[in-house]
Amino acid sequence: MKFLLFLNEKANRPQMDWAALNRSIREHVSRMLEDGTLDCAYYVLPNRGVCIMNASSHEALLSQIRSWPAYSHHDFEIYPLCNLFQAIDDNFGRVAPAAGGAAGQQGGAT
Numbered sequence: 001m002k003f004l005l006f007l008n009e010k011a012n013r014p015q016m017d018w019a020a021l022n023r024s025i026r027e028h029v030s031r032m033l034e035d036g037t038l039d040c041a042y043y044v045l046p047n048r049g050v051c052i053m054n055a056s057s058h059e060a061l062l063s064q065i066r067s068w069p070a071y072s073h074h075d076f077e078i079y080p081l082c083n084l085f086q087a088i089d090d091n092f093g094r095v096a097p098a099a100g101g102a103a104g105q106q107g108g109a110t
Contacts, residue, residue: 040052
């Protein structure tokens with residue numbers, strides 16, 4: 001299963017060693033990219049992160065999110081992803097065929 005995650009920095013974060021936390025985050029993201037947990041990860045200006053995360057279940061996803069070194073400093077937005085072509089094929093199969101046309105075709109006078 002693939003999930004799109006946005007990591008939003010919380011406004012009121014406690015004071016801490018930000019350099020050490022950033023090093024920890026960098027190492028954590030590097031490991032997750034190497035082991036395939038993350039397909040990609042980006043920083044979104046001015047203060048947001050985004051990644052595509054792989055998880056075998058919702059519980060595995062929760063565990064991976066909670067392993068994030070700055071878990072308590074971020075709010076997470078999570079969106080499940082599906083294969084684009086499977087979604088298109090599923091939609092195409094649900095559209096009733098027009099009279100004299102194939103399922104899903106858009107008709108019109110030319």
